[in-house]
Amino acid sequence: MKFTQINGENIYYGFVSGANEVIKQKLELNRINVFPIADGDTGSNLAYTMNAIIENANIENSPKKTLGSIADAALVGARGNSGIIFAQFVNGMYMELEDKDDIEVVDFANSVKKAGEYAYNAISNPVEGTMITVINDWANSLCLLGGTIKDFSELFTHSLKVALKSLSQTPEKLKVLRDANVVDSGAKGFVHFIEGFLNFIKTGEIQNLKILIDKIDFKATNVHVHENFDLNYRYCSEALLQGKDLDIKKIKKEIDNLGDSLILAGNKNKVRIHIHTSKPEELFFKIRNYGNTIFQKVEDMKRQYESIYDRKSEIALVTDSIADLPKELMDKHQIHLLPLNIIIEDTNYFDKVTISSSHFYELMDKLENYPSSSQPTLKEAEKILKELSAHYKFIIVITVSSKMSGTYEVLKKASENLKKDGTSIEVIDSKLNSGGQGLVVLKAAEEIANGKSFDEVIESVKDTREKTDIFVSVPTLKYMLKSGRIGKAQAIAANIVNLKPVVSIDENGDGIIIGKAFSEKGNTRKIEDLIKEIMKKGNIDKYSLVHANRDERVNEFKEYYTKLIGKEPEYIMEISTIVAMNAGIGSVAISVSTK
Missing domain, CATH: 1.25.40.340 (DhaL domain)
Structure with a gap:
């Protein structure tokens, strides 16, 4: 024509x-x-x-x-x-x-x-x-x-x-x-x-107008071996920003120092961002001032590379972002992270990935509508399991308590189709959260590193789960009320008497109030007594301390429990954003696993 x-x-x-x-x-x-x-x-x-x-x-x-x-x-x-x-x-x-x-x-x-x-x-x-x-x-x-x-x-x-x-x-x-x-x-x-x-x-001819993109066959994809990304900027991050009169040059200047491979595309109403960075949470915190982030994607290029070319084991270990385990240990054991979602002012963030606890603390008391959270989508769960199944013989997934989140059920469903294809996957309900879940994941990682078999690791995880407890010192019920963890009547009654509860998790994975006090000192003594009772029944193998913006108090915990237990904690860290949303600023928790 x-x-x-x-x-x-x-x-x-x-x-x-x-x-x-x-x-x-x-x-x-x-x-x-x-x-x-x-x-x-x-x-x-x-x-x-x-x-x-x-x-x-x-x-x-x-x-x-x-x-x-x-x-x-x-x-x-x-x-x-x-x-x-x-x-x-x-x-x-x-x-x-x-x-x-x-x-x-x-x-x-x-x-x-x-x-x-x-x-x-x-x-x-x-x-x-x-x-x-x-x-x-x-x-x-x-x-x-x-x-x-x-x-x-x-x-x-x-x-x-x-x-x-x-x-x-x-x-x-x-x-x-x-x-x-x-x-x-x-x-x-x-x-x-x-x-x-x-x-x-x-x-002048058009054929197959509605071609739908087919699913990627990761096993069939042949990739050349080149490690040419900068390990200092390991997270391939993308965002779609929507707003009015967006200034691409201004946005570019704002985020240019966050990494490399920066690309910005768009117009005054929408801007698409691509960058390799070590701090994706900084990227998303900065751009929130320009408009609403309607799409987020972050891929850990280091973990992807390890999965294909530098696996330490034939067993892949996966956990969700509720498990509080330091990045250094996650990297050491090549643990894969599936983040939960946290919705803040109509923007969906990925817990521990596109929002950090420290950034969340800045927002908690300023937001008109308190944030909410949700489990990963089925599509997100299927994606991570399918990618891992292309490179590992076995996959073990350890989730937050199924009584607290739908994450376990989502991953169980996502694993069903892969199991039909012959992939060996075990999805385990930790019946814990935060530092307690972190200790269970760490035990699994150590067993894998020691060369234990797929079945042996599963058995060890389930055994450790039954021997692990968590006790959380909650200084105020304000945040538990805002997040819907307790009812308004309960919160009002508790605040009248300035109640400071100790929160734990029972054998079924349900959150419970295990102790009550009228002061922070009394609250602390309750936890000390609970740990002493555990020590009477058996020796503590490992313990961890986590907190929500409470460095001074968590250091007091460290000093006390190092003397009491006879060794330092495995780690101390800030709790996940979603745990912070529920427990609130100032919370401190100790998790213990017995031998």
């Missing part, structure tokens, strides 16, 4: 055709993915982004308005470096295109040229030999050809040759590509997009 002008419908179908072509190439793009991280997901990320365009973009009454719909769909659905760069490219086209019924070759070429600049400027440290190089080479060729060519079919045919040549030269510009003997995966994906767009321009 011959096109000297294209309208909104043509733009839409051209993009859909290009998107379909990228989706078809997903596995090959994954296979050759070595930059910026050899994680084999560039094809999947681009395919996800393209599928978002297919599913959510609409034909409008002009090319510009149609591009606006496509740009918004790309921004919301963008995944990974390549997806976000592509989204910014489309946003650039939208912002630079004139709003008229039909556009000619020169209009299209100029908007693409400007869009290339938008995409380039979105990246903090652009690297030549990648998608951005091919975009700019293709854009320059469009501008040169647009001076003499008036037909879109001819324009795309000639400019595609330039894009293919640029793609073939990417290994010359990037050593990691030369070493792997591949071209850049993101750049190749963009060339496939051009090919798909050209196919529509030539034929």
